[in-house]
Structure formats: structure tokens, C-alpha cells
Amino acid sequence: MSAFFLKRALQAFVAVLGVITLIFFLQRLAGDPVLLLVPQNATQADIEAMRTSLGFDRPLAVQYFDYLSGLIMFDFGRSYVQNVPVWTLILSRLPYTLMLAGGALLVAFGIGIPLGVAMAVRRGKPEAKAMMGFVLAGQSMPTFWSAILMIIVFAVWLGWLPPSGARSWSSLIMPSIALGLLSMATFARVARTAVLDELEKDYVRTGHAKGLPMHRIVARHLLRNAAIPVVTVAALEIANLLAGAVIVETVFAWPGLGQLTVQAINARDFMLVQGVVLLGAVTAIVLNLVADLLYSIIDPRIRLEGNA
Amino acid sequence: MKTVSRPFRSLLAGLVLACSPLALQPAQAKDQFVVDLTNEPSSLDPQKQWNPDSYYVYRNIFDNLLTRDDAGKIVPQIATEWSYRSDTEVVFNIRDDVKFHDGTPLTAKDVAFSVNRIINPAFASPQLGQFNKIVSAEATGDHEVTIKTDGAYPVLLAQLVKLSIVPQHVVEAKGDDAFNAAPIGSGPYKFVSWQKGVAVALERNDDYWGDKGVFPTVEFRAVPDAATRVANLQAGTTDLAVGLDTDLAAQLESSASAKTLSVLTERIGYVKLNPNLPPFDDKRVRQAVAEAIDKQTIVDGLLGGVDKPATQMAMPAHFGYVEGIKNYDYNLEDAKKLIAEAGATGKQVGFATAPAFDQRIVQAVAQMLTDAGLKVDIEMTDMATYLKRAQSAPASQAAISFGRWSCACQDVDGVLFPLLHSSSSWASGSSPEIDKLLDEARNTLDEKGRLEAYRKVSTHVAEEVPLVPLYQAAIIYGAAKSLEWQPTANESLFLNRMKWQD
Numbered sequence: 001m002s003a004f005f006l007k008r009a010l011q012a013f014v015a016v017l018g019v020i021t022l023i024f025f026l027q028r029l030a031g032d033p034v035l036l037l038v039p040q041n042a043t044q045a046d047i048e049a050m051r052t053s054l055g056f057d058r059p060l061a062v063q064y065f066d067y068l069s070g071l072i073m074f075d076f077g078r079s080y081v082q083n084v085p086v087w088t089l090i091l092s093r094l095p096y097t098l099m100l101a102g103g104a105l106l107v108a109f110g111i112g113i114p115l116g117v118a119m120a121v122r123r124g125k126p127e128a129k130a131m132m133g134f135v136l137a138g139q140s141m142p143t144f145w146s147a148i149l150m151i152i153v154f155a156v157w158l159g160w161l162p163p164s165g166a167r168s169w170s171s172l173i174m175p176s177i178a179l180g181l182l183s184m185a186t187f188a189r190v191a192r193t194a195v196l197d198e199l200e201k202d203y204v205r206t207g208h209a210k211g212l213p214m215h216r217i218v219a220r221h222l223l224r225n226a227a228i229p230v231v232t233v234a235a236l237e238i239a240n241l242l243a244g245a246v247i248v249e250t251v252f253a254w255p256g257l258g259q260l261t262v263q264a265i266n267a268r269d270f271m272l273v274q275g276v277v278l279l280g281a282v283t284a285i286v287l288n289l290v291a292d293l294l295y296s297i298i299d300p301r302i303r304l305e306g307n308a
Numbered sequence: 309m310k311t312v313s314r315p316f317r318s319l320l321a322g323l324v325l326a327c328s329p330l331a332l333q334p335a336q337a338k339d340q341f342v343v344d345l346t347n348e349p350s351s352l353d354p355q356k357q358w359n360p361d362s363y364y365v366y367r368n369i370f371d372n373l374l375t376r377d378d379a380g381k382i383v384p385q386i387a388t389e390w391s392y393r394s395d396t397e398v399v400f401n402i403r404d405d406v407k408f409h410d411g412t413p414l415t416a417k418d419v420a421f422s423v424n425r426i427i428n429p430a431f432a433s434p435q436l437g438q439f440n441k442i443v444s445a446e447a448t449g450d451h452e453v454t455i456k457t458d459g460a461y462p463v464l465l466a467q468l469v470k471l472s473i474v475p476q477h478v479v480e481a482k483g484d485d486a487f488n489a490a491p492i493g494s495g496p497y498k499f500v501s502w503q504k505g506v507a508v509a510l511e512r513n514d515d516y517w518g519d520k521g522v523f524p525t526v527e528f529r530a531v532p533d534a535a536t537r538v539a540n541l542q543a544g545t546t547d548l549a550v551g552l553d554t555d556l557a558a559q560l561e562s563s564a565s566a567k568t569l570s571v572l573t574e575r576i577g578y579v580k581l582n583p584n585l586p587p588f589d590d591k592r593v594r595q596a597v598a599e600a601i602d603k604q605t606i607v608d609g610l611l612g613g614v615d616k617p618a619t620q621m622a623m624p625a626h627f628g629y630v631e632g633i634k635n636y637d638y639n640l641e642d643a644k645k646l647i648a649e650a651g652a653t654g655k656q657v658g659f660a661t662a663p664a665f666d667q668r669i670v671q672a673v674a675q676m677l678t679d680a681g682l683k684v685d686i687e688m689t690d691m692a693t694y695l696k697r698a699q700s701a702p703a704s705q706a707a708i709s710f711g712r713w714s715c716a717c718q719d720v721d722g723v724l725f726p727l728l729h730s731s732s733s734w735a736s737g738s739s740p741e742i743d744k745l746l747d748e749a750r751n752t753l754d755e756k757g758r759l760e761a762y763r764k765v766s767t768h769v770a771e772e773v774p775l776v777p778l779y780q781a782a783i784i785y786g787a788a789k790s791l792e793w794q795p796t797a798n799e800s801l802f803l804n805r806m807k808w809q810d
Contacts (some may be wrong), residue, residue: 035695039358040438041715044733046401047699081350081357083488092504098464151539164531166506253344253531257507262532263347268692298673 008292012285018279020071024064032056054080066097067274071208075190077271077276079264089260097256100179101241103172105268107180108187108237113230115184115190117218120199131188139185143244147178147251164253175252177251179244183237190233194226205253225296227304235291239284310518340521343801344549345535350531350602353488354472355426358435364550364801365508365528370472370493371518373408373419374465377572378794380625380718382465386419386473386494387453393755395460404450405517408475409498416447418468421476423455431484431737438717440468460753466627466717469798496804505530510803521804541786548793548801549786553666554612557784566786570614571795573715575781576621579659579673580727581774582736584702584708587652587682594773596646596677597708598636600680607779610668613632614784616700618777620725621713621765625678625797627718628749635770635777643680653681660687662694669778675709684708699733712781717799720762721750728765728774737774 034051042050051057055066055139070077076086116129122128154174155163163170198204199222207217252257257276265271295302320394323354325578345364352355354366359459365512375385387400406414426433448454457464485653489501496518497510508528531549532536536558542545544565552560579597581718587593589776622629647653657677661670667688674684687699689708698709729746730738749761769775786796793806 016492031692031696033692035433035699036692037357039437039716040434041717041722043726044699044730045435046440047733049429049436050432050434053429082354083351083485085358096505109807148535151536156539156542158735159543163543163545163600164536165529165545181654185463199773207407250532251536253529253533253536260505260531266691267350 006181012289015020015285016278016281020068020278021275022068024270025060025276027268027273028060028244031268033270036267037080067271068134071174073165076275077270079267079269080270081264081267081272086271089113089272090257090279093255093257093260096254096257097242098248099172100175100245100254100256101238102261103176104180104183104241105238106182107176108241109234111180112184112187113191116188117190117195117223119192120195121218123196125224134187135185138181139189139245142180143178143182143247144251146181147174147248148176149176151251158214166253171252171254175248175254178246179241181306182243182244186233186237187230190229191226194220194229198226224298229296231291231294235260235287239280240285242280242283312692318444328424338523339483341526341548341803341806342433342546343528344531344540344546345528345534346530346534346551349508351488351529351740352502353474353484354491354493355422355431355433355435355474356484356488360550360799361530362490365583366491366493367800368495368497368510368526368738369491369499370474371414372473373400373422373468373473376469376796376798378796379710382469386436387468388412391467393454398455398457398464399448400453400455402453403517404451405564406494407515407517408478409492409513410478411745412475412477414473414475414494416449416451416567418476419473420447421443421479422471422473423572424432425479427791435470436753438470448693460751462627462750462753462755462758463719463721464649465633466719466722467636470716496802497505497526500525500736516804521621521801521806522807526803538786539786544788546556546786547788547791548806550783550801551728552786554614554784555784557612557615560786565789567789569787569791569793569795570782570783570784571797572614572623572780572782573714573797573799574716574718575625575712575783576613576618576620576623576723577669577710577712577778577781578621579774579776579778580709580711582702582705583708583729583774584736585657585703585707587650587657588707590652591772592646592650593652593682595636596643596650596652597677598645598682598776599639599646600676601778602638602640602655602676603778604638606669606672610672610783611779616780616782618780620769620777621727621777622720622766622799623780623797626723627647627755628724628759628766629761630759630766633766636773640676640680647681656683656685657707658687660689660694660697660709661792662689662691664691665710665719672772673710673778674685675794684805693770694777698775701740702736707735714799718798720766721746724752724762724769728769739768742768 011147037264038047038050067077079089119128119131151163151212161174167172180202205219206218207221245256247261249256249258250262261276347361349362349365350359351362352366353369370555373387374382377383378760386403386406388403390398390400392398402416402419408414423442425431426435427439440456443456443458445453445455459754475492479487481770495514496516498513500509500511500571502508510526510603512524523643534556536549537549542563542565560566560568566765581597582588589655607613607615607617619633619635620630633670659674674686677684678803697705713723726732726734727740728735730743745761745765749758781798791806792809
């Protein structure tokens with residue numbers, strides 16, 4: 001068990017360092033943000049002065065090690081554009097991203113899993129086909145489109161929900177659905193396949209033989225066995241949610257990390273981009289670790305070993 | 309992905325709007341006025357960032373030394389009058405009845421401090437380039453400030469329109485970061501709160517010395533997607549939205565709750581030709597480009613007729629605008645002939661652009677040049693890369709580049725000098741004669757002499773075609789139906805110049 005963790009921690013460290021290095025140099029390949037910061041009629045001397053004061057005239061290696069040594073002290077640098085520590089900016093946006101991801105997961109799990117199970121159990125029946133149609137629609141509708149459609153119907157026409165912003169809990173409803181729909185479709189399909197596999201197994205027949213009703217077989221025995229692929233997908237899907245959030249946050253003016261990232265990239269706000277990417281990498285690694293741990297809880301036959 | 313979807317979204321929103329009996333009633337005369345910006349301000353310290361989303365907000369919190377009236381004329385604000393002691397020394401008289409929001413009187417010392425703060429290289433203000441001809445500012449009396457420049461500087465007043473006055477005691481006591489997070493000014497609105505990424509809230513300054521605003525509280529929100537800003541207007545949750553294009557504006561035309569407001573700005577759209585690269589080293593080809601571009605069609609067909617074709621790199625309200633500049637008329641046949649004569653038919657030329665520009669115009673221009681016989685490759689890069697290339701050595705700049713220029717100073721010095729003077733990194737040509745004219749006009753206060761110099765430069769531009777001025781850009785706002793407001797050419801949102809219709 002401890003060998004497993006040691007190995008994973010080492011892997012994680014190398015992965016994070018790789019990601020930081022890559023993003024640090026990739027961004028700087030294409031120049032620096034100075035030209036975006038100065039007014040249009042700034043002279044070459046003004047531009048050089050700004051470059052020096054922001055430290056972009058130093059050798060790349062120096063800038064890189066400067067950044068790394070800051071990271072060791074948990075100093076993520078300052079945003080050049082907003083003149084605020086990166087960590088402060090990220091912290092101010094993180095709660096919104098977590099709320100949105102939570103809402104979207106609720107939609108995805110809450111609708112996707114029951115739908116998948118129902119589609120498997122009722123395979124071939126008309127209602128299962130109708131459900132499949134719904135899932136397909138959810139999967140093929142681009143987020144930017146479903147989002148603007150929802151705004152027009154529920155905010156402009158009906159006036160039930162606020163069109164955008166983050167004023168109240170009701171502002172969270174539409175973004176969560178828009179973001180959750182895609183993952184919902186994935187969950188439904190994975191759950192359907194997993195349940196179908198399990199339905200063929202002997203223990204299901206035994207359940208039938210001893211007179212258990214279908215819903216009890218599913219709830220008591222089958223779901224746990226079908227959960228492994230769903231958990232695997234969930235870990236990947238949460239990372240996808242963060243990526244999809246970029247569009248949803250932009251359309252609904254939801255002040256999460258996705259929106260912040262787009263702004264930062266456009267403005268070449270290097271430190272801020274690095275901070276967000278670092279956070280994303282750590283999140284993805286932690287989620288995968290959690291998924292591995294969950295396997296062993298769901299199915300104790302899977303043991304965590306050093307070569308896992 | 310967003311670009312692909314836009315026409316569709318516009319269509320959808322238009323359809324929905326056309327057949328909607330349920331459109332909500334406009335929010336009228338309510339307590340809170342809501343403005344949708346594209347992004348949140350980068351900073352509220354008026355001496356740091358310089359971008360519309362920032363100054364839309366902070367220009368309401370702060371007073372400037374001077375300002376422009378709705379017609380664009382420079383008028384007093386904190387300074388009541390000014391006089392030149394010499395070519396390099398201007399004395400400003402300061403109002404004595406202005407108080408900062410914390411109750412402290414605004415003094416000549418605060419004005420001097422504000423100037424000296426922004427010109428201090430260590431402060432690293434991105435706006436430094438607008439003020440670095442100033443060498444010092446000094447409070448020379450209780451209500452008197454003397455500003456010295458390093459030579460005669462005719463654009464000084466136009467630049468000081470953008471100088472916000474910050475309170476010395478607050479900035480020194482709190483430090484730059486804390487001041488940026490909770491700014492204190494003397495303007496018509498007071499800062500209340502800044503919820504990062506969500507909104508900046510302001511409230512009316514009831515003790516304001518000048519025209520007070522009519523809205524008790526105001527909220528500036530960040531709404532990055534233009535279609536969402538339009539939906540907000542239609543739902544009545546927003547009273548004013550910035551950054552609409554003609555497609556989105558068309559949707560509001562039939563709206564019961566919202567309307568559009570537009571104004572021509574000082575921003576000029578242009579294409580710049582690089583005379584260092586063939587085929588533009590041949591004057592005939594440059595002339596052909598000028599003749600091949602149908603400005604009127606671009607304005608009417610693509611820009612919805614709100615913008616205006618330009619004959620020079622200035623609008624009439626610019627200092628240095630010259631009446632009667634004659635451009636080459638649109639003449640496709642002649643353009644083809646000139647290009648054929650120069651042996652440039654089928655020559656490949658790169659056309660640099662960036663996502664921030666209107667690609668419809670870029671494509672239209674590219675097509676027009678293709679019709680005239682050139683082979684145009686549109687080279688789209690992100691803004692930072694585009695800027696880097698536009699300011700690189702002349703030979704490595706693109707053969708053609710699209711641009712939109714505003715010096716935010718309404719003086720052609722801020723346009724022609726950077727684009728044409730050989731010392732400027734933007735310039736790709738070099739002509740000692742033009743350099744001399746631009747230098748002369750930059751370093752004298754003699755208005756007649758300056759105008760004469762600019763007449764020569766603009767005539768040179770029209771004849772030699774180092775660049776083709778295309779159109780004077782308009783800016784389109786969406787607003788609640790009952791808002792009464794005259795947008796201005798300098799792209800400011802002064803809340804105390806807005807009101808509700810009765």
C-alpha cells in the first residue's frame with residue numbers, strides 16, 4: 001500500500017513538473033504580453049522600459065528558476081495585467097467553478113445513471129429507444145448552442161431564470177444543466193453497457209430464480225458490480241467538465257476559472273495561465289488517484305499494489 | 309467554435325424575438341442601473357491599466373484634470389483654466405470646491421502627485437507613453453499646478469484629458485494594491501465593492517461638485533458573450549451593454565425593451581502596405597490597391613452603414629484633419645491595368661490580421677485585391693503575435709496588414725507619427741521629408757504650422773499610399789429603451805451624462 005503511494009506520488013511530481021515546464025516555455029515561445037499592455041502609440045523606448053520593469057528582458061532560464069523557487073514557497077507570482085497575486089485571483093474564482101462542476105455532476109449523475117440502468121433493463125422496448133434518443137440529443141448538442149437556447153427560452157421568453165451572472169442560486173441552474181448534459185450522455189451510455197454486461201451473469205439468474213423483483217436485483221446486487229467502469233469514466237469526465245466549463249462560463253457570464261483562463265490566455269497573462277494550468281494538472285492527478293482508491297472500496301478483490 | 313456558431317445564434321435569437329409575445333417589459337426608473345461590459349476591469353487604479361473595460365468604470369470614480377464635452381472639445385474639469393508660461397511650461401488653476409469621497413479636499417498637491425506618479429518609470433504604468441513628455445509637475449500655489457515638458461508638446465492638453473486625479477494621502481497610506489482594490493476618487497460615483505469576476509458596484513456621490521448622476525446605484529458586470537449581453541437586454545436585466553456588432557444590433561431593432569445607440573469614434577480602420585517588399589515597392593501597385601478597395605461597399609454592405617468611409621487617418625474632430633484630401637477613386641479596371649503594368653499579376657502577398665478585428669472586412673478587402681489581380685493569403689495570428697510582427701523590422705512586417713488605430717487623443721500626431729515616422733517601430737517606410745514634417749508638427753505649439761505640416765503628410769498618404777484609410781469605426785451599444793444618452797467619440801461611459809426619459 002505505501003509502496004503504491006510512494007510510486008504514485010513520484011509519478012505525480014514528475015507529471016506536474018513536466019506540465020509546468022511545458023506551459024512556461026510554450027507561452028514564452030510566442031513573445032510576451034508587453035505589446036498588449038501599452039497604448040497603441042507607445043514608442044520603442046516605452047515598450048522596452050515596460051519589458052524591463054516586468055522582468056521579461058532576463059534570460060528565460062533565470063525567469064524559469066525564479067518561478068520554480070517561488071512555487072516551492074507557494075508563491076504563484078503576480079498577474080501582470082491585474083496587478084494582483086495569482087493565488088488571490090484563483091481563490092476568488094475557485095468557489096464558482098466548484099459550484100458549477102458540482103451542479104453539472106449532479107445533473108450528469110442524477111439523470112445519467114438512472115437513465116443508463118433503465119435503458120439496459122428495458123432494452124429493446126420503445127421507452128428505452130426514446131431514452132436513447134434523449135441521450136443522443138444531449139451528447140450531440142454543442143454546449144454553446146444549448147446554452148443560448150436555454151437563455152432565450154427560460155430567461156427571455158418565460159422570465160423564470162436570470163439570463164446570466166452569479167447573483168443567486170437560480171443563476172446556477174441553467175449553467176449546470178448546459179454543462180451537465182454532455183457528461184449525462186456519457187454516464188448514461190457507460191452505465192447502460194455496464195449493466196447489460198452484468199445482466200448476463202449467473203447471480204442475476206439466481207436472483208430471478210429465488211423470486212426477487214427486478215428492481216431489487218438491480219439495487220441490491222447489480223449496481224455495485226456495474227460501478228467500476230462508471231467510476232473510471234467519472235474521473236475522466238470531471239476533467240472534461242472543467243474544459244467544457246470554459247464555454248459555459250463564457251456564455252452565462254459565470255465567474256469561474258474557465259472564464260478567467262480565457263482572459264488570461266488572450267492577454268498573455270503568463271503567471272495566471274501557469275497558475276490555472278498547475279491547478280488543473282494537480283486536480284486531474286488527484287482525481288485519478290481517488291478513482292484508484294475507489295476501485296478497492298467498491299471491489300475489495302482489487303488490491304492496490306506497487307505495480308498498479 | 310464561437311465564430312462558426314454566431315450567425316446561427318443570431319438567426320435563432322432573431323426568430324425567437326420576432327415571434328415572441330412574451331418579451332418582458334423594460335426595467336424602468338429602478339434604483340440600480342446595470343451595465344454589461346465584456347470583461348471585468350483589469351484595474352480600478354486609473355493610473356494602471358488602460359483598456360475600455362477598466363476606464364468605463366474608473367472614469368466615473370475619478371475626475372480628470374481636463375475632459376471633453378459631448379462634442380469632443382477640451383473643457384475644464386479639475387483645472388478651471390490654464391495658460392502657457394513658455395513653450396515648455398503650463399500653469400493650471402485648480403478648483404477649490406472638490407472633495408474626495410473620504411471627505412478630504414482635493415488640492416494642487418494631489419494633482420502634482422498624480423502626474424508625478426504616472427510618469428515615474430518605477431511605477432511602470434502602461435500609460436507612461438502618453439505622459440512621458442512631461443518632466444515634472446509641481447504645486448506652485450494652493451490652487452495652482454505647473455507642469456513642465458521636455459520641449460514644446462502640442463498634444464499635452466489632449467493627453468491630460470486622460471489623467472485621473474488620485475488622492476495622495478490615500479495612495480501613500482494604503483499602498484498601490486489596496487488602492488486598486490478599493491479606489492477613492494472625487495468623481496460623480498463612489499466605489500462600493502468589487503466582487504471579482506462578477507461585478508463592480510458604485511453608488512452616487514451626493515456631494516459631487518459637478519453634474520450629479522440620476523442613478524442612485526450602478527453595477528458593472530462582466531458578460532463575455534455578446535449574444536448573452538443581448539439576451540440580458542431583452543430580458544430587461546441589463547440597462548446598457550457594450551460591444552455589439554451590426555448583426556446583434558439588428559436583433560434589438562424590433563425589441564420592445566431595448567434599442568441601440570451608436571456613435572462614430574476616432575478609431576480609423578486601415579490597411580498598411582509594406583513598401584520594402586515586392587510588389588508594394590512599386591508605387592503603381594500601391595495605387596492599384598487604393599483603387600481596388602471599394603470603401604463605400606464595405607461600409608454599406610458589411611458595417612450596416614453606421615461607420616463612415618475615411619479619406620485620411622483622422623476624423624473631422626481630430627486636430628490635424630485636413631479638408632479636401634483627394635484619394636484615388638474606386639476604379640477596378642484601372643487597378644487591374646496598373647497591376648498588370650507593374651508585372652504583379654498573380655503575385656502572392658501576405659495579409660496580416662488578428663481575431664480582434666472584423667474578419668468580414670479583412671476577407672472583403674482580400675477579395676477586392678484578388679479581383680484586381682493579386683493573390684492574397686490571409687495570415688491570422690493571435691493579437692500579441694500580430695502586434696509583435698507589426699512592430700518588427702520593416703522587412704519582416706507583413707506585405708499588407710489590417711489595423712484599427714486610435715490614439716485616444718484626437719490629434720493626428722498620435723496616429724501619423726507612430727505609423728509613418730521612420731523612428732517608430734510600426735512604420736515600414738522611411739522618407740526623410742515626412743520625418744521632418746512629423747517632427748516639426750510634434751515640436752511646436754504653432755497650430756497653423758502644424759496643420760500645414762499635416763496637410764502635406766496626409767496628401768502624401770493619399771498619393772503615395774503607404775497605407776489606405778478605410779473607414780471611421782462606429783461603436784454600437786445596446787440600451788434600455790428609456791435610456792437617454794449621447795455616446796461620445798472617445799468611448800467613455802460617463803454615468804452622470806445619462807438619464808431616464810420621462
